Amino acid sequence: MSTSDPGFVRTHSEVADALAEGRPVVGLETAVLTHGLPRDGQPAPGCLRAGGRVAELIGGTPAWDADAPLNLQSVQLLEQAVRHAGAVPAVIAMIDGALRIGLDPGELEALALDETAAKASNRDFGPLSARNASAGTTVAASMRACRLALPAPINIFATGGIGGVHRGWSTRPDISADLRALATEPVLVVASGAKVILDLPATLEALDTLGVPVIGYGTDALPIFTAGLSDDLVVPHRLDDSPAIVDACRRHWSDFGQSSGVLVVNPCPADDAIDPHRMDVLVDAGLAEAAAQGIDGSSVTPFLLASMISDLDLNPISANLSLLISNAALAARIAVDWHAGPDSPS
Ligand code: PSU
Ligand code: MN
Secondary structure, three states, X not given: OOEOOOXXXXXXXXXXXXXXXXXXXXXXXXXXXHHHOOOOOOOOHHHHOOOOHHHHHHOOOOOOOOOOOHHHHHHHHHHHHHHHOOOEEEEEEEEOOEEEEOOOHHHHHHHHHOOOOEEEOHHHHHHHHHOOOOEEEOHHHHHHHHHHOOOOOOOEEEOOOEOOEEOOOOOOOOEOHHHHHHHHOOOEEEEOOEOOOEOHHHHHHHHHHOOOOEEEXXXXXXXXXXXXXXXXXXXXXXXXXXXXXXXXXXXXXXXXXXXXXXXXXXXXXXXXXXXXXXXXXXHHHHHHHHHHOOOOHHHHHHHHHHHHHOOOOOOHHHHHHHHHHHHHHHHHHHHHHHHHOOOOOO
């Protein structure tokens, strides 16, 4: 393992060198590896076709191995997309009790195969570390990790969809710590909106209350994760190119002295998106089944994804993979433009 600092927070040497030299770095989470994407399964062949969107963003047709774990290959494609755009990927996870910012390939593979890995939010760091556990990190946990990177914080991070306000919040206030992290950690997060199983209008309201700028990348409508764009939900701001997003963030943090995160929402590429009305039906059916089986809390998303994957003429993996890669690539372009600016603070 090559890291720059001993102790319970360690930045990988490749990431630390890039941060020291002011080169672009993009943080990536691993809850998607341990709890979001399954180990078994394939994207639809069309998703990986030569000349398609995924191929364009990773700089070649993906060398997909039908026998290797889907979750591992997906995160490897995210790293590839970040590198192709000219930035250094920093995959964040807890490994044997240490919070790691950047992993070696063997460590990533071991985590992908580790069925005992926990799902860590930031509240879980201390207790999980005390028992030397390994865990995938949520958006909240990964944003904290970005701020702990040495020798300088990482300020750009990509994920699939953030956590938010769950349906049924008025009887049980299940509100993701991702929202609190967005309110308090000055990190730009690129996501395709929030998880579809959430109460999306309530999630947008909460982001508003918390003072988090939500910026549609080339869209006025809220992206609904794998289901394309909302018919009726509007985001407060729209910016159409990466330099404008860099300007907005610089001014938000430096000129206006604010310390919240910034959420940039990027729609799932249209070719791979699932029809939103179809998605509504599937989510409702999946949630009802989860409730009937007594599944709740952080187990709901993996259950829902599995229930959709078993729907034979639908392949949510293609949509999920496609938006993850698209978000990683956009975050990397923003990171590159950030460092190409006139004065390039970290
Ligand atoms: N979006 C998905 N699948 C996921 C997640 C988001 O489609 O697994 C993960 C992200 O890591 C996010 C976390 O930070 O779920 C939020 O979980 P919770 O609602 O338990 O805070
Ligand atoms: Mn929750």
